[in-house]
Amino acid sequence: MWWRGCWKSCFVLALHLVAASAQGELFDEDLTLRPLRDGRLEARFSFTTLLKGASPRDPESLRQDDEAQHYTLFPLALGQILREHAVTELHLTLNAGKWNYDHWGYPDEPGVGTGAELWAWMGDTSLTSVDQRWQGLRQSLAGLFCASLGHLDDQRTTSPTLTFQPEGSLPNFTYPHQLRHATLPSEHVCTENLTPFLKLLPCKSLSGIAHLLNPHRVFDADWHGLGVHVRYRERIGVEVRLAFQAVLDPVRYSHDGRRDWSLRSVFDRIVEKACPVARSSKVQVELPGETSYTLSPGPTDVVNDMATYELTSAQEALDVAMKWPGENSFVYPDTSQVPPLTDISVRRNLKGASQAEARLTIEVTNNLPVQVKSGYLETMPWHLQFYLHTLRAYIDDSQRDDLVTILSYAPPVPHSRPALLQAVLTLPPRSTLRLTMDVSKPFLRYTEHPPDAQRGWDLPPAVLVPFAFGEDDSPEFETSASHEANSTWTQEREPYPRRPSRARRIYTPVMLVDLATPDFSMPYNVIIMSCTLIALIFGSVFNLLTRRFVVVRVDSDPATPDVNSVGGVADSVGGTGAAKKTS
Amino acid sequence: MLNFVKWLCLALCLVIYAQAEPVAEFFGRQSSSHTNNWAVLVCASRYWFNYRHMANALGMYRTVKRLGIPDSNIILMLADDVACNPRNKFPGCVYSSSAKTLDLYGDNIEVDYRGYEVTVENFLRVLTGRVEPSVPRSKRLLTDDRSNVFIYMTGHGGNEFLKFQDSEEISAFDIADAVAQMWEKKRYNELFFMIDTCQANTMYSKFYSPNVLATGSSLIHENSYSHENDRDIGVAVIDSYTHYVLQFMEGINKTSQATMQDLFDTYDPEKINSHPGVRSDLFPRSLRDALVTDFFGGVAQAEVLLPPEGSGDAHFSTVRTTDDASEVGADDRSDITGDTAHDFDVTGGLDSRPFLAAIIDGHDTTLDRTARAWASSAIVLLLVGWIASRK
Numbered sequence: 001m002w003w004r005g006c007w008k009s010c011f012v013l014a015l016h017l018v019a020a021s022a023q024g025e026l027f028d029e030d031l032t033l034r035p036l037r038d039g040r041l042e043a044r045f046s047f048t049t050l051l052k053g054a055s056p057r058d059p060e061s062l063r064q065d066d067e068a069q070h071y072t073l074f075p076l077a078l079g080q081i082l083r084e085h086a087v088t089e090l091h092l093t094l095n096a097g098k099w100n101y102d103h104w105g106y107p108d109e110p111g112v113g114t115g116a117e118l119w120a121w122m123g124d125t126s127l128t129s130v131d132q133r134w135q136g137l138r139q140s141l142a143g144l145f146c147a148s149l150g151h152l153d154d155q156r157t158t159s160p161t162l163t164f165q166p167e168g169s170l171p172n173f174t175y176p177h178q179l180r181h182a183t184l185p186s187e188h189v190c191t192e193n194l195t196p197f198l199k200l201l202p203c204k205s206l207s208g209i210a211h212l213l214n215p216h217r218v219f220d221a222d223w224h225g226l227g228v229h230v231r232y233r234e235r236i237g238v239e240v241r242l243a244f245q246a247v248l249d250p251v252r253y254s255h256d257g258r259r260d261w262s263l264r265s266v267f268d269r270i271v272e273k274a275c276p277v278a279r280s281s282k283v284q285v286e287l288p289g290e291t292s293y294t295l296s297p298g299p300t301d302v303v304n305d306m307a308t309y310e311l312t313s314a315q316e317a318l319d320v321a322m323k324w325p326g327e328n329s330f331v332y333p334d335t336s337q338v339p340p341l342t343d344i345s346v347r348r349n350l351k352g353a354s355q356a357e358a359r360l361t362i363e364v365t366n367n368l369p370v371q372v373k374s375g376y377l378e379t380m381p382w383h384l385q386f387y388l389h390t391l392r393a394y395i396d397d398s399q400r401d402d403l404v405t406i407l408s409y410a411p412p413v414p415h416s417r418p419a420l421l422q423a424v425l426t427l428p429p430r431s432t433l434r435l436t437m438d439v440s441k442p443f444l445r446y447t448e449h450p451p452d453a454q455r456g457w458d459l460p461p462a463v464l465v466p467f468a469f470g471e472d473d474s475p476e477f478e479t480s481a482s483h484e485a486n487s488t489w490t491q492e493r494e495p496y497p498r499r500p501s502r503a504r505r506i507y508t509p510v511m512l513v514d515l516a517t518p519d520f521s522m523p524y525n526v527i528i529m530s531c532t533l534i535a536l537i538f539g540s541v542f543n544l545l546t547r548r549f550v551v552v553r554v555d556s557d558p559a560t561p562d563v564n565s566v567g568g569v570a571d572s573v574g575g576t577g578a579a580k581k582t583s
Numbered sequence: 584m585l586n587f588v589k590w591l592c593l594a595l596c597l598v599i600y601a602q603a604e605p606v607a608e609f610f611g612r613q614s615s616s617h618t619n620n621w622a623v624l625v626c627a628s629r630y631w632f633n634y635r636h637m638a639n640a641l642g643m644y645r646t647v648k649r650l651g652i653p654d655s656n657i658i659l660m661l662a663d664d665v666a667c668n669p670r671n672k673f674p675g676c677v678y679s680s681s682a683k684t685l686d687l688y689g690d691n692i693e694v695d696y697r698g699y700e701v702t703v704e705n706f707l708r709v710l711t712g713r714v715e716p717s718v719p720r721s722k723r724l725l726t727d728d729r730s731n732v733f734i735y736m737t738g739h740g741g742n743e744f745l746k747f748q749d750s751e752e753i754s755a756f757d758i759a760d761a762v763a764q765m766w767e768k769k770r771y772n773e774l775f776f777m778i779d780t781c782q783a784n785t786m787y788s789k790f791y792s793p794n795v796l797a798t799g800s801s802l803i804h805e806n807s808y809s810h811e812n813d814r815d816i817g818v819a820v821i822d823s824y825t826h827y828v829l830q831f832m833e834g835i836n837k838t839s840q841a842t843m844q845d846l847f848d849t850y851d852p853e854k855i856n857s858h859p860g861v862r863s864d865l866f867p868r869s870l871r872d873a874l875v876t877d878f879f880g881g882v883a884q885a886e887v888l889l890p891p892e893g894s895g896d897a898h899f900s901t902v903r904t905t906d907d908a909s910e911v912g913a914d915d916r917s918d919i920t921g922d923t924a925h926d927f928d929v930t931g932g933l934d935s936r937p938f939l940a941a942i943i944d945g946h947d948t949t950l951d952r953t954a955r956a957w958a959s960s961a962i963v964l965l966l967v968g969w970i971a972s973r974k
Contacts, residue, residue, distance in 0.1 A: 139718060143718075143722055148700050192697070195690075195691050216676060219675040451749060
């Protein structure tokens with residue numbers, strides 16, 4: 001009897017556990033290590049938390065109280081922000097460094113623009129405006145991630161819907177969704193951004209792959225950035241993915257110039273144990289095309305040149321190491337000889353020695369033997385004005401304006417809105433398209449200059465998205481012909497395996513523009529003040545000293561005013577007459 | 584045997600001496616009536632050559648965190664990023680001494696205002712609480728009339744002003760009016776203002792609100808100087824006044840009974856190269872009654888217990904400070920010696936029985952909690968079984 005009751009209770013408890021897990025949350029962590037051809041190592045950490053069965057909040061319900069939020073693995077601080085502002089999709093990246101597309105290829109995380117970048121898809125509503133919620137969203141994220149996102153105000157916010165399409169689903173609300181995008185190139189990333197980032201993870205940085213995120217090492221990388229990506233997967237749930245990406249340099253760390261690396265040598269830590277609540281915990285190493293390396297310990301699985309290590313709770317500490325025993329020291333490849341790794345290469349610069357105008361130049365090189373169509377997005381602060389009538393396209397000094405199509409331009413509004421230029425560029429095979437345009441640089445008020453005005457103004461990166469390959473004008477991403485061409489081209493040229501070409505964003509480096517700057521320095525102010533005082537004082541005194549004063553005598557008798565005045569006049573006249581008579 | 588007896592007698596004398604003074608002070612002391620602590624730490628300088636100002640603020644940040652103020656109660660304003668500056672040879676690290684034994688940045692830090700957000704307007708808005716509704720809670724000073732607030736500012740300044748990023752100035756009148764507004768809006772119980780800049784003592788000369796204690800690094804017409812240069816980093820790494828204050832604070836822990844008078848007594852104009860000043864005419868209590876942890880520490884509990892070695896800590900702190908002063912490069916050894924002496928005192932003193940009893944009680948409490956948890960589970964299981972058997 002007692003045993004039967006116990007069995008019943010255990011059955012109910014087990015049923016409850018099964019139901020809870022079915023309704024619950026999933027957490028996966030993944031570390032991808034990719035040796036690059038210039039001796040560096042790309043490391044991408046990805047922590048994905050999926051809230052099953054959840055859906056983004058309808059902005060129409062912002063008037064009512066939201067449902068209570070109780071999470072086990074899902075980050076509560078981020079979930080509250082998403083519900084508070086009814087955000088359907090969110091992407092925030094904080095990056096430092098310049099991504100070298102030609103030598104590092106496409107990044108695992110596409111958002112590699114320098115500085116802070118925030119874009120979100122939010123449903124519209126008649127209750128609150130999207131811009132109000134956008135302001136609240138960026139302030140909340142600024143507080144959560146210790147970043148200066150409060151500066152992503154209307155002067156930096158645009159809606160480039162062609163370039164930043166949603167990566168997840170957008171539910172059907174009463175009003176359609178709107179995009180808000182802003183960049184802050186002067187933002188930097190440091191330990192104070194990594195600290196709250198790690199606090200969002202279920203295991204923090206105590207166990208699992210996140211233990212490798214040593215701020216003293218990852219912020220010594222040649223490139224590093226962290227990202228927060230939230231998207232809605234229809235009928236599956238809301239997915240939050242926290243990503244950290246870095247390009248580290250084992251050659252610089254080693255004392256003999258070799259490119260051997262291990263988790264210990266790169267991060268100064270190893271994976272001590274797996275995260276207990278992680279459904280899957282993996283370390284993946286992409287194997288180079290050459291065969292002169294050794295990889296230890298042996299991987300759990302090797303599929304398509306990708307070695308995978310599965311971390312389990314019972315497993316001991318993991319320290320993946322890759323060595324090249326045959327190399328005495330790493331020999332850097334000649335950058336002018338090796339071909340670029342990406343489909344297109346982009347360079348952008350601002351020319352002109354004048355303080356009032358400049359010329360913006362974009363050079364896009366198509367490295368493929370087939371034609372490529374690419375979307376081009378240029379966001380410029382309001383203090384740089386485009387002269388759109390001077391837009392020219394050249395290929396080898398011959399003008400080809402027909403290669404720029406579907407031009408869309410939103411002019412800037414001073415102190416209010418940046419300029420937004422979107423276009424489709426057609427790149428002929430193995431050629432370089434050069435786009436030039438004149439811009440004007442205004443005089444700013446002295447209160448508008450930042451504290452380090454002599455450094456210049458940061459300009460956001462331009463974004464290019466190649467989306468069509470091949471001569472046909474169909475918008476499909478990959479046709480069979482272009483795919484075969486890519487495969488052949490890849491096999492011929494590149495020892496490193498590459499993923500198939502897909503539509504992905506390519507960011508240009510940020511630029512600095514010098515506007516006319518008044519001299520804010522203290523010596524200048526002292527000189528001006530002193531000269532002003534000298535001019536005022538010396539001028540007044542000199543004026544007094546050099547002026548000649550003349551006494552003017554006026555004859556008048558107050559006893560008889562009328563007669564005297566007439567007499568005065570008579571005297572004058574009489575005097576004159578007397579003189580004449582005498583002469 | 585004789586040596587052991589001598590050591591025992593010496594320990595007993597020390598313990599008795601340490602006991603006497605706290606007992607007298609305990610009944611005569613006016614304790615603070617605050618229930619929470621907040622800290623606003625401002626580094627107002629930009630550029631790499633002002634590395635030392637960032638290190639000043641981070642040193643204070645580390646001190647208040649170590650003494651118990653949580654990150655949610657610390658508003659840290661850094662006008663520039665030196666830890667991840669490309670010029671920094673040690674990325675992610677900020678050092679305040681050429682020995683580089685202590686990384687002020689560490690693995691866990693939260694900067695609430697940084698870069699261009701450090702402005703005079705934002706600082707005054709934080710103090711007075713006049714912020715926009717969209718500003719998150721981590722960027723607000725959510726104090727009340729039971730909050731002790733510690734304000735630390737460092738940067739370049741002059742007579743009655745402090746420069747923010749070499750672009751704006753905050754004047755002594757602005758700060759005095761902001762503190763007055765805080766008092767009128769009941770935003771602090773007691774406020775401690777500390778500033779390290781040139782002509783720093785002029786910055787607190789305009790205060791006119793009650794319950795304010797202030798100190799600065801240098802007189803009017805006097806500069807504040809840096810303490811130490813480092814050839815690897817390439818610039819000065821800390822200011823002199825802040826260096827000696829932090830050195831004193833290294834001897835403080837959460838239960839120290841050191842007073843503000845003890846802190847101010849350690850001011851040495853010859854070592855600091857300027858004359859630090861103290862203003863206490865607006866402070867209601869005597870400086871000998873105000874503990875250092877009233878402003879730097881976090882209030883963890885309302886119950887006041889007197890540790891047996893309270894004054895002993897102060898005594899050892901003084902000794903340690905002297906040792907540190909005599910041998911600047913021997914900080915580690917002095918710290919180790921101090922800790923060893925402290926341990927010896929705890930183990931050797933006969934009057935440490937209450938302390939040991941407290942430890943044992945704590946341990947028993949933990950065991951009791953575990954036992955209670957298991958007992959509760961057993962009771963629940965028994966109840967379930969009983970109900971099942973009844974059915």
